[in-house]
Amino acid sequence: MSDHEPDHNPHVAHHYETEKQQFESGKLGMWVFLVTEILLFGGLFCWYAIYRANHPEVFIYASRYLDKVLGGINTIILICSSLTMAWAVRAAQMGNNKLVVRMILVTLLCACGFLGIKAVEYNHKLNAGLTPGRHYAPRHEEQAGADPAVVDPASAAGDANPPVAPPDDDKSLIAPAARGPEGLNLGEEKAQGEQVPDNVALFFSIYWVMTGLHGLHVLAGMGVMIWLLLRAKRGEFGPHNFLAVDCGALYWHVVDLVWIFLFPLLYLID
Amino acid sequence: MANDMTGISMLAQSDGRFWMPDAASTSAAEVDWVFSFIFWISAFFFALIVFLMLFFVIRYRWRKGQETKAMPNSNLTIEIIWTAIPFLVVATIFWVAFRAYMKLTVPPSNAYEIQVVGQKWKWLFEYPNGWVDDRLHVPGDRAILLTMRSEDIIHSMFIPAFRLKMDVVPGRYSKIWFKATKNGTFDIYCAEYCGTGHSDMTTQIVVHAPGGYERWLREASSLLSPTLRIQDLTDAAALARKIKSGTDPVSEFIRTSLTDAGTAGINAWNGSSEPNDALKALLISEINTILKGASIYDPERFASVTVAAETAALMEKNPEGEDQVQLNRFLLSDAMPDFFTRGPDMVEAGRYIYERKGGCASCHTLDGNANVGPSFLGIYGRSRDLEGGETITVDENYIRQSIIEPQAKVVLGYKDRSVMPTYKGRLSDREIGAIISFMKSAEVTGNEK
Amino acid sequence: MTTSLPVEHGAEPTGTEDNYLTCDRGIKSWIFTLDHKRIGVMYLIFTMGSFLLGGVFALLLRTELLTPQKTIMDADTYNQMFTLHGAVMVFLFIIPGIPAAMGNFVLPIMLGAKDMAFPRLNLASLYLYVLGAVFAVLAIAMGGVDTGWTFYTPYSTETNTAVIPMTIGAFILGFSSVFTGINFIVTVQKLRPKGMTWFKMPLMLWSLYATAIIQILATPVLGITLLLLIIERALGVGIFDPALGGDPVLYQHFFWFYSHPAVYIMILPAMGIISEIISPFSRKHIFGYTFIAFSSIAIALLSFLVWGHHMFTSTQSPLASTIFSALTFSVAIPSAVKVFNWLATMFRGRLVLKTPMLWVLGFIFLFGIGGLTGLFLGALATDIHVHDTYFVVAHFHYTMFGGPVMAMMGGLFYWWPKFFGRMYKENWGRLSALLVFTGFNLTFFPQFIMGIRGMPRRYFNYPEKFEIFHQLSTIGSYVLAFGFLVVFFTLVHSLFRGKKAPANPWGSATLEWRCPSPPPHENFIEPPLVTDPYDFSILEYDEASDCYHLKPSAKLAEDGEVA
Known part of the structure; x- marks a missing residue:
């Protein structure tokens, strides 16, 4: 076959010589883009690592406010969605556009489920005043049995598993903040034997920013899926033209992967 | 170097050096050596590159009809050589600079420590006895350790003559040390950009000859003290005579309160000659002991003394601490009006705090022009509109509150530039009082003429 | 791919066919073009516009510094001037200047490809650039920014100026740069035609490839850093606020992790241009091709390990400073290797001293000074003294102006006939190179002297002992500006009056x-x-x-x- 015949393969853009060249370029481009995504989140993970090393007690204390069950369900949802997305790629390769539509729909549903649960969690945090930085103003009124996310971990853990005050060498080397967030009623807490570390707000800053940026990526991924869905409905994909689904799936796997790191790092500390 | 050329010598520094400024610390000599080392290596390589370049330009200039003869396009040996040479050169430079860096980074264990505070746009230096000044005074014969912190954002302490620089970061302490090798005054700059007044955040370091630092610190820190200093004595002979032989109840009281050394010293004096420095110092020490003791007031003892209104007013407040000492000084001054002054000049002390310790001058002018904060000229007693619609009269209470809680009541129009940190715990009540006295003085209220 | 039998290799151009400028007309054909050449030309226009803007800021602030106190503006305006000068020059001019403007034009052609791998992404990158520039202009319109182009916290989180629009602008420009980088990497890897092996690629392509690696790996970190700064400023999350347990110095680490490699985004393509020009204008094969090629890659990789040398005085631990200092010196070696190879290329060549070559000679001279003064900054003991003084200002202008701008001008005069099909007046071009070279040295050499003597940078008022150097510097900046006027008129004149350019005027x-x-x-x-x-x-x-x-x-x- 001659490469520069004017009657190009309709799936190949004018500046590519062959279908293979176009496919490989697209794949490489996507991988390079994903590298930049990893580095984008890398900065946040770096931030996390440094502050966790500086203030381990903050992370141990504050992570108890996160709901492991909801987080765990979300993890499973995302892993399942990665499976269905990979399935969609396979279906596109085989030219089964109907199956592509179905699989992407399931993936989309999973994404909605993930964001729904995330919204519930965010709502709890907002109601409990567990907001980032200088807006941090936790409220403890709703105690006893109401919501795991709102309950003071000291009482939630009960006697069986009393919160352990961090050993001295685990403490931050930085002097207590000159102006810390109000509202935790530190004196009372300390009197009860529960040691509330300084700068708890830091954890929630990290929590909101990291899960927030991840959530934005989920939203972007849903946008990509809707676009793929419309193309699949028109029956565009086939053995020679599945690059878009493939790249969309790669992106979705990375979004999934980021969450798989976020979940243990934020929820499963203590 | 190169100062023999007239054109360039005009640009040389007063000591004839062209590049580095005056060197006044032990580390400066080290750094200058490293600088010269790198300088000559760089100069050599630069000269080599430019020479070769110009030589090739002239020698191999293209001429019509000539074409290049075939030549090898690469040569591994040459490449290895000119990779290895820069490697060795930079490795040497690294090592030399690292050695000097370790010397200027690790402070000796016996260094004399001074605390430094950086804030917009002022350096403050806290001396071991608690005195705060806006200039850095150091003894020239000791290693000095500066422990630095910031009140607001990042600043950087830069002393060119000592080749020293270190950032001052909020939330942590940073340290530098030096040992001066020259007495004199050298510049200090802020080297980390910090906003509007960044380039005005400059001051001096004063390196004192042996003994000079201690003398300076003693005098500076007694500025506000109500105890007696040598220069407060207006008639030492009269005072000594009164204590030695006075018959009034106050003189008797002093005589009986003297320590053994004081009694001996007074007795040894002939009663007529001008007291020498040792005796003056002894008198001051004795009187200061009395001033620092309990209240010397006793209605009988002071029956024949005219107590000034100022004294009476202070007495009514049942003062404590330094004010109690001040009361004793007033009482003693009332009893012996011509022998020594009544106490520190609060207006002068206020001016000193305005200019130095408090650093007020960097934001508040005295000429009526608004700077970062409102001008102090004529502000006392005036009524001002505040942010939020309230109106207030600038009185003692408002000034005091503005110093302790600067953001509580901000004058209208200053909200955006209000960067003043709180002085709570940094200025004593007495010091705030001095600032108020200064602001009430004729010069600042503008009622001079 | 099966072997093909090309009918006729390297058909000689007849000069009558439509070119990329004339094949399609109308404003829409430019706005929606997918042609890498048109995108390159638009980038060229926008970056040159930014250069003009940044240059005006520079002249204003140099004029202000004529006297030790206030000359024409107050301190706050001055602070905004140097911030805007820095931000515009770095983010809008030098970083996109050579890769996005010239690289876009020449990369596919030098490679023998028809276009970039992703033409739409390429256009998106241009759109993002324009959007980023709009935000930057918005920031200026909203009263400017006074943080310095580095946006150091905590100053940048508490100043009242328009930091958010400016950082959003820089964030968007970062993505523009990332898109360009993706395109370069994929194009070089996948769009090479038959016969174009890695080692038959011109060195410019190696440089652009190395540049793209940095753009890919460093820019996202800048993105997240600026994003955190925006979040910190808008929501007060306490990331860089010590009062909430944050660390302001962490910002500097994040920032320099990008911004040190970013200086190689600026200089690497410049070095590529030098290699491209020096060989034909010496009428001799480049010397040490593989060493120049791999030194570009080495610089790209080493550039990620040296960011801490911006922070020797930042309260970073002395151990970290020592390690960063040692690593910093390692970058000097590949740079030196390049310079030696260029000199060896000139050796026994036949040097044609036309305008592009004059810019190259200027580059070697100025970059030589810039590189060698870097030794003082990489060395621990001397950096402590000269850090944040005019020595640093002079150093990075010698490297960032003496390097990329000289090379970019060389490249502009070298490729101008190719870009627009017109020859400029040779002697005007030579004059402009001479003027810029002279003006530049007069502007920035005095700053080395001031800096060593302790003149801190970003000072509005300065001690009188530095006045003479500031005045020399200001006069130099006027000469420099005049030089660029000559550049402008030479090139614009050629568009209208220039001789028609042949396909290969330089050989x-x-x-x-x-x-x-x-x-x-x-x-x-x-x-x-x-x-x-x-x-x-x-x-x-x-x-x-x-x-x-x-x-x-x-x-x-x-x-x-x-x-």
Whole structure:
């Protein structure tokens, strides 16, 4: 076959010589883009690592406010969605556009489920005043049995598993903040034997920013899926033209992967 | 170097050096050596590159009809050589600079420590006895350790003559040390950009000859003290005579309160000659002991003394601490009006705090022009509109509150530039009082003429 | 891919066909173009506009510094001037200048490809650039920014100026840069035509490839850093606020993790241009091709390990400073290797001192000073003294102006005939190079002296002992500006009055000179014959058309080889 015949393969853009060249370029481009995504989140993970090393007690204390069950369900949802997305790629390769539509729909549903649960969690945090930085103003009124996310971990853990005050060498080397967030009623807490570390707000800053940026990526991924869905409905994909689904799936796997790191790092500390 | 050329010598520094400024610390000599080392290596390589370049330009200039003869396009040996040479050169430079860096980074264990505070746009230096000044005074014969912190954002302490620089970061302490090798005054700059007044955040370091630092610190820190200093004595002979032989109840009281050394010293004096420095110092020490003791007031003892209104007013407040000492000084001054002054000049002390310790001058002018904060000229007693619609009269209470809680009541129009940190715990009540006295003085209220 | 038998290699251009400028007309054909050349030209116009803007800021602030106190503006305005000068020059001019403007134009042609791998992404990158620039202009309109182009916290989180629009602008510009980088990497890896092996690529492509690696790996970190700064400023999350347990110095680590590699985004393509010009203008094969090529990659990788040398005085631990200092010196070696190889290329060549070559000679001189003064800054003991003084200002202008700007001007005068098909007045070009070189040295050399003597940077008021140097510097900046006026008039004049440019006026052997000037829409009518990019023996000079042509024997040899 001659490469520069004017009657190009309709799936190949004018500046590519062959279908293979176009496919490989697209794949490489996507991988390079994903590298930049990893580095984008890398900065946040770096931030996390440094502050966790500086203030381990903050992370141990504050992570108890996160709901492991909801987080765990979300993890499973995302892993399942990665499976269905990979399935969609396979279906596109085989030219089964109907199956592509179905699989992407399931993936989309999973994404909605993930964001729904995330919204519930965010709502709890907002109601409990567990907001980032200088807006941090936790409220403890709703105690006893109401919501795991709102309950003071000291009482939630009960006697069986009393919160352990961090050993001295685990403490931050930085002097207590000159102006810390109000509202935790530190004196009372300390009197009860529960040691509330300084700068708890830091954890929630990290929590909101990291899960927030991840959530934005989920939203972007849903946008990509809707676009793929419309193309699949028109029956565009086939053995020679599945690059878009493939790249969309790669992106979705990375979004999934980021969450798989976020979940243990934020929820499963203590 | 190169100062023999007239054109360039005009640009040389007063000591004839062209590049580095005056060197006044032990580390400066080290750094200058490293600088010269790198300088000559760089100069050599630069000269080599430019020479070769110009030589090739002239020698191999293209001429019509000539074409290049075939030549090898690469040569591994040459490449290895000119990779290895820069490697060795930079490795040497690294090592030399690292050695000097370790010397200027690790402070000796016996260094004399001074605390430094950086804030917009002022350096403050806290001396071991608690005195705060806006200039850095150091003894020239000791290693000095500066422990630095910031009140607001990042600043950087830069002393060119000592080749020293270190950032001052909020939330942590940073340290530098030096040992001066020259007495004199050298510049200090802020080297980390910090906003509007960044380039005005400059001051001096004063390196004192042996003994000079201690003398300076003693005098500076007694500025506000109500105890007696040598220069407060207006008639030492009269005072000594009164204590030695006075018959009034106050003189008797002093005589009986003297320590053994004081009694001996007074007795040894002939009663007529001008007291020498040792005796003056002894008198001051004795009187200061009395001033620092309990209240010397006793209605009988002071029956024949005219107590000034100022004294009476202070007495009514049942003062404590330094004010109690001040009361004793007033009482003693009332009893012996011509022998020594009544106490520190609060207006002068206020001016000193305005200019130095408090650093007020960097934001508040005295000429009526608004700077970062409102001008102090004529502000006392005036009524001002505040942010939020309230109106207030600038009185003692408002000034005091503005110093302790600067953001509580901000004058209208200053909200955006209000960067003043709180002085709570940094200025004593007495010091705030001095600032108020200064602001009430004729010069600042503008009622001079 | 099966072997193909190209009908006719390297067809000689007749000069009558439509080129990329004329093949399509109307404003829409530019706004929605997917042609890398048009995108490159638009980038060129926008970056030059930014250069003008940044230059005006520079002249204003140099004028302010004529006297030790206030001259024409107050301290706050001055602070905004140097911030805007820095931000505009760095984010809007130098970083996109060579890669996005020139790289976009020449990369596919030099490679022998028809376009970039992702033309739409390329256009998106331009749109993002414009959007980022709009935000920057918005920030200026909203009262400017006074943080310095580095946006150091905590100052940047508490100043009242328009930090958020400016950082959003820089964030968007970062993504523009990332898109360009993705395109470069994929194009170089996947769109090489038959015969274009890695080691037959012109060195410019190696440089752009190395640049793209940095753009990919460093820019996202800048993105997240600026994003955190925006979040911190808008929501007060306490990331960099010590009062909430944050660490302001962490910002500096994040920032320099990007911004140190970013200086190599600026200098690496510049070095590529130097290699491209120095060989044909010496009429001699480049010396040490592989070493120049791999030194670019080495610089790209080492650039990620040295960011801490911006922070020797930042309260970073002395151990970290020592390690960063040692690593910093390692970057000096590949740079030195390049300079030696360029000199060796000139050795026993036949140096043609036309305008592009003069800029290259200027580059070697200025970058030599810039590089060598870097030794003082990499060395621990001396950096403590000269850090944050005018010495640093002078150093990075010698490297960032003496490097990229000199090279960019060289590249502009070198490729100008290719870009627009017109020859400029040779002597005007030479004069402009001379003026810029002189003005530049007069502007920035005095700053070395001031800096060593302790003049801190970003000072509005300064001690009187520095006045004479500031005045020299200001006069120099006027000469420099005049030099650029001459550049501007020389080039614009050529567009209207210039002689028509032949396909290969300089006798270069790289592929872009095989297609007509200006190139047609898809660059090559027929796939070009890939040869050694620095083998000039295959060319012959044709006096009648003042143009170099491929010798017929070269074509025959290649045809025979393929057959």
